[in-house]
Amino acid sequence: xxxxxxxxxxxxxxxxxxxxxxxxxxxxxxxxxxxxxxxxxxxxxxxxxxxxxxxxxxxxxxxxxxxxxxxxxxxxxxxxxxxxxxxxxxxxxxxxxxxxxxxxxxxxxxxxxxxxxxxxxxxxxxxxxxxxxxxxxxxxxxxxxxxxxxxxxxxxxxxxxxxxxxxxxxxxxxxxxxxxxxxxxxxxxxxxxxxxxxxxxxxxxxxxxxxxxxxxxxxxxxxxxxxxxxxxxxxxxxxxxxxxxxxxxxxxxxxxxxx
Amino acid sequence: xxxxxxxxxxxxxxxxxxxxxxxxxxxxxxxxxxxxxxxxxxxxxxxxxxxxxxxxxxxxxxxxxxxxxxxxxxxxxxxxxxxxxxxxxxxxxxxxxxxxxxxxxxxxxxxxxxxxxxxxxxxxxxxxxxxxxxxxxxxxxxxxxxxxxxxxxxxxxxxxxxxxxxxxxxxxxxxxxxxxxxxxxxxxxxxxxxxxxxxxxxxxxxxxxxxxxxx
Amino acid sequence: xxxxxxxxxxxxxxxxxxxxxxxxxxxxxxxxxxxxxxxxxxxxxxxxxxxxxxxxxxxxxxxxxxxxxxxxxxxxxxxxxxxxxxxxxxxxxxxxxxxxxxxxxxxxxxxxxxxxxxxxxxxxxxxxxxxxxxxxxxxxxxxxxxxxxxxxxxxxxxxxxxxxxxxxxxxxxxxxxxxxxxxxxxxxxxxxxxxxxxxxxxxxxxxxxxxxxxxxxxxxxxxxxxxxxxxxxxxxxxxxxxxxxxxxxxxxxxxxxxxxxxxxxxxxxxxxxxxxxxxxxxxxxxxxxxxxxxxxxxxxxxxxxxxxxxxxxxxxxxxxxxxxxxxxxxxxxxxxxxxxxxxxxxxxxxxxxxxxxxxxxxxxxxxxxxxxxxxxxxxxxxxxxxxxxxxxxxxxxxxxxxxxxxxxxxxxxxxxxxxxxxxxxxxxxxxxxxxxxxxxxxxxxxxxxxxxxxxxxxxxxxxxxxxxxxxxxx
Ligand code: SF4
Numbered sequence: 001x002x003x004x005x006x007x008x009x010x011x012x013x014x015x016x017x018x019x020x021x022x023x024x025x026x027x028x029x030x031x032x033x034x035x036x037x038x039x040x041x042x043x044x045x046x047x048x049x050x051x052x053x054x055x056x057x058x059x060x061x062x063x064x065x066x067x068x069x070x071x072x073x074x075x076x077x078x079x080x081x082x083x084x085x086x087x088x089x090x091x092x093x094x095x096x097x098x099x100x101x102x103x104x105x106x107x108x109x110x111x112x113x114x115x116x117x118x119x120x121x122x123x124x125x126x127x128x129x130x131x132x133x134x135x136x137x138x139x140x141x142x143x144x145x146x147x148x149x150x151x152x153x154x155x156x157x158x159x160x161x162x163x164x165x166x167x168x169x170x171x172x173x174x175x176x177x178x179x180x181x182x183x184x185x186x187x188x189x190x191x192x193x194x195x196x197x198x199x200x201x202x203x204x205x206x207x208x209x210x211x212x213x214x215x216x217x218x219x220x221x222x223x224x225x226x227x228x229x230x231x232x233x234x235x236x237x238x239x240x241x242x243x244x245x246x247x248x249x250x251x252x253x254x255x256x257x258x259x
Numbered sequence: 260x261x262x263x264x265x266x267x268x269x270x271x272x273x274x275x276x277x278x279x280x281x282x283x284x285x286x287x288x289x290x291x292x293x294x295x296x297x298x299x300x301x302x303x304x305x306x307x308x309x310x311x312x313x314x315x316x317x318x319x320x321x322x323x324x325x326x327x328x329x330x331x332x333x334x335x336x337x338x339x340x341x342x343x344x345x346x347x348x349x350x351x352x353x354x355x356x357x358x359x360x361x362x363x364x365x366x367x368x369x370x371x372x373x374x375x376x377x378x379x380x381x382x383x384x385x386x387x388x389x390x391x392x393x394x395x396x397x398x399x400x401x402x403x404x405x406x407x408x409x410x411x412x413x414x415x416x417x418x419x420x421x422x423x424x425x426x427x428x429x430x431x432x433x434x435x436x437x438x439x440x441x442x443x444x445x446x447x448x449x450x451x452x453x454x455x456x457x458x459x460x461x462x463x464x465x466x467x468x469x470x471x472x473x474x
Numbered sequence: 475x476x477x478x479x480x481x482x483x484x485x486x487x488x489x490x491x492x493x494x495x496x497x498x499x500x501x502x503x504x505x506x507x508x509x510x511x512x513x514x515x516x517x518x519x520x521x522x523x524x525x526x527x528x529x530x531x532x533x534x535x536x537x538x539x540x541x542x543x544x545x546x547x548x549x550x551x552x553x554x555x556x557x558x559x560x561x562x563x564x565x566x567x568x569x570x571x572x573x574x575x576x577x578x579x580x581x582x583x584x585x586x587x588x589x590x591x592x593x594x595x596x597x598x599x600x601x602x603x604x605x606x607x608x609x610x611x612x613x614x615x616x617x618x619x620x621x622x623x624x625x626x627x628x629x630x631x632x633x634x635x636x637x638x639x640x641x642x643x644x645x646x647x648x649x650x651x652x653x654x655x656x657x658x659x660x661x662x663x664x665x666x667x668x669x670x671x672x673x674x675x676x677x678x679x680x681x682x683x684x685x686x687x688x689x690x691x692x693x694x695x696x697x698x699x700x701x702x703x704x705x706x707x708x709x710x711x712x713x714x715x716x717x718x719x720x721x722x723x724x725x726x727x728x729x730x731x732x733x734x735x736x737x738x739x740x741x742x743x744x745x746x747x748x749x750x751x752x753x754x755x756x757x758x759x760x761x762x763x764x765x766x767x768x769x770x771x772x773x774x775x776x777x778x779x780x781x782x783x784x785x786x787x788x789x790x791x792x793x794x795x796x797x798x799x800x801x802x803x804x805x806x807x808x809x810x811x812x813x814x815x816x817x818x819x820x821x822x823x824x825x826x827x828x829x830x831x832x833x834x835x836x837x838x839x840x841x842x843x844x845x846x847x848x849x850x851x852x853x854x855x856x857x858x859x860x861x862x863x864x865x866x867x868x869x870x871x872x873x874x875x876x877x878x879x880x881x882x883x884x885x886x887x888x889x890x891x892x893x894x895x896x897x898x899x900x901x902x903x904x905x906x907x908x909x910x911x912x913x914x915x916x917x918x919x920x921x922x923x924x925x926x927x928x929x930x931x932x933x934x935x936x937x938x939x940x941x942x943x944x945x946x947x948x
Binding site: 264266267272273275276279285288292298300314368370388395397400401402423427430438439443447449450451452453454455456458461462464 | 502522552627657698700702723726744745750
Binding site: 017022024043046051056060062151184187189194197198229254 | 490842867875924
């Protein structure tokens with residue numbers, strides 16, 4: 001944010017692996033929000049995943065291989081933006097560290113780091129978007145995903161934009177900042193502990209009285225939605241970008257196609 | 260044992276990738292100890308006595324003020340009366356010169372299990388947290404601070420300093436080196452070990468009463 | 475202490491099903507978090523203090539040999555003794571010898587995590603010495619014959635009802651037969667029982683929150699005053715402390731004291747801070763006749779060299795576990811050794827082995843909350859990830875996990891193949907799952923579907939859909 005924002009910046013959309021496979025609608029919502037703000041958006045085909053599963057499994061060699069792929073794929077874009085705090089924190093914070101002993105790649109990683117942003121904070125902090133044109137009837141509550149919150153400082157930005165959605169009311173839950181138990185591979189390596197954490201989260205969501213849960217990270221949202229459905233709770237789940245883009249009229253996560 | 264000592268120091272130096280520090284380096288560190296660098300201290304207003312009392316009270320201590328040292332013993336008697344305690348105290352020998360009222364049994368010396376109330380002086384008060392700094396010594400037994408159920412401490416208002424560092428400075432200047440024990444006491448004994456429920460009088464005094472002498 | 479960390483998974487599962495434990499954890503969770511947040515918010519200088527504390531520790535670690543020698547010199551000058559313990563066995567032997575020389579029958583103890591780490595109690599008990607833990611929490615778990623489940627609230631896993639049962643079972647022998655249900659009565663009864671022990675004790679053992687090189691002092695911090703009775707009434711006072719606990723001056727120690735109570739319990743200060751410097755002086759009417767400090771290395775000097783050096787900044791405040799959602803779900807015992815929670819998940823593998831404590835660094839979502847509250851800013855998640863890396867390099871992770879990771883890595887580095895495969899899978903899953911929107915069970919994903927449904931994909935990958943809509947241009 002030190003350098004001025006070019007007019008009509010060219011954005012490389014980081015299509016996170018979960019979004020790509022499970023919820024393309026979040027990608028289209030992201031594109032709409034960025035284009036509405038005057039950006040040109042491209043989706044490089046050579047991208048797969050940021051490498052976080054390998055990173056968090058301690059396989060730094062594989063992570064470096066994938067990081068190099070991401071660095072090369074997104075060279076040349078003014079900004080790289082993704083609808084996930086977790087993936088973008090990996091790119092922004094972990095990539096440079098991974099190449100601590102490799103000056104050439106370290107420099108490239110730092111360059112990418114400077115250009116990389118999580119979608120919602122990018123809209124408010126860089127593009128200075130302060131309102132959206134969207135409507136959503138109902139009370140929502142917001143789960144702060146850990147990486148976005150603690151590594152990128154995403155907290156006020158989504159709330160600020162959501163406040164401008166017509167018809168939407170925000171009801172904060174207790175412990176919104178407490179981890180939902182997803183944790184990438186954690187949730188399948190330690191399913192019992194993860195389930196307990198997700199249950200606590202679901203209880204807090206229910207207690208908030210909101211009919212819809214929003215968040216900025218699909219991993220967490222899939223985990224919570226999955227637990228919520230298993231417990232038979234009616235609360236709906238969307239990525240915040242879908243609501244902000246006015247595209248939350250289809251099925252929410254884990255909902256059947258025809259409602 | 261010296262074998263272990265050398266092994267540990269050697270292992271530390273190996274880890275730090277160096278040998279023992281040179282004489283000038285040691286000198287440099289010694290002088291840092293002699294004049295400690297100034298760390299951040301909490302900011303607060305100038306009414307030290309007031310803050311001192313308020314902080315102590317917030318932790319369930321009781322505080323009264325008297326205007327002269329001669330009135331301090333009267334405040335002790337008031338305290339005993341208020342709680343309906345027998346007119347007997349164990350006091351620090353440092354308080355032998357205080358005028359003690361008739362009818363109050365005062366025994367000077369270390370605490371015994373039968374003592375219900377102790378009275379001690381204090382080296383300094385600290386306004387930052389409302390804490391008392393007590394030093395051990397021939398005329399101030401440490402047991403008085405912990406054994407009886409009621410601990411009455413007499414502190415001169417002029418001895419209330421702002422921060423802990425100020426108390427340490429006094430200690431360095433006045434006490435001639437550190438005594439065997441420095442007790443920093445900030446309230447009556449408490450525990451929260453059963454279901455986080457706060458309960459006073461875990462092992463030490465159940466009640467802490469502070470008499471501030473203004474004159 | 476027995477290492478039960480290899481049984482982390484089954485023990486965690488049991489903990490999740492333990493209703494009493496869950497009740498106790500539920501009560502503790504909010505309290506610590508809210509109180510710490512309030513205490514930190516009340517002190518505008520808090521963040522600055524964290525930075526300074528970190529810097530003081532780094533400076534001290536850089537000159538650790540100097541400060542330890544300086545400390546030793548001062549202790550000796552004041553008539554105390556310093557003993558150096560390379561490992562647990564050294565420490566046990568030293569303490570045992572001091573107790574033998576003192577002809578000790580009864581030993582009282584203030585809370586000391588290092589003494590748990592090196593296993594002092596067992597050794598003394600084998601010698602026929604009565605060892606009594608005097609911190610109320612430690613006393614409770616000693617009666618229950620359990621290790622601590624938290625480093626500052628050792629009995630946080632016990633409910634009032636369980637404490638009541640324990641006291642009844644043990645105190646009845648002493649003629650205290652009433653079943654007590656109020657916290658006040660329980661605390662009073664423990665006070666009554668332990669009073670006698672303090673006065674009977676020959677040796678008192680405490681930990682050392684800080685050692686001060688300037689004055690040759692050990693500092694302990696308690697709310698109960700048990701540490702003071704322990705060290706004042708016994709003939710011999712032994713301090714057991716890790717070598718990393720030394721700080722240069724009283725002023726430096728003060729910076730840590732400002733952080734410690736706030737981080738640990740949300741208090742501005744704990745009730746008693748006691749600075750002890752040697753044995754009873756000429757003319758002193760009370761205090762111990764002997765003062766010993768046992769400086770324990772036990773792997774610490776080796777940590778100083780590598781990636782885990784930052785862990786030596788730890789002041790054992792417990793904030794990381796109070797804020798850890800995994801600890802909050804399973805409590806401290808599942809971790810299987812002395813130190814639980816985030817700091818324990820870093821320390822335990824380093825002490826007992828990467829293999830034996832395999833699960834500890836892995837059973838973490840890397841949510842980062844521990845780091846955000848650690849008063850000395852230890853990057854706990856990074857250290858845990860580093861441990862995972864070491865485990866990966868040592869091929870300690872299960873083969874199927876490594877195989878899956880390798881296969882995924884292979885595909886993910888080949889975008890064309892990756893998109894072809896995900897395209898197929900997503901189409902199949904979408905077709906199967908769209909009717910319900912989710913899967914209750916899915917082969918190969920059973921660890922996911924065990925406790926939650928899997929949301930069904932929307933039928934096409936984003937990449938496919940994007941290229942259909944926008945053409946092949948980008
Ligand atoms: S790691 Fe940090 S938060 Fe955890 S106990 Fe140590 S000092 Fe406290």
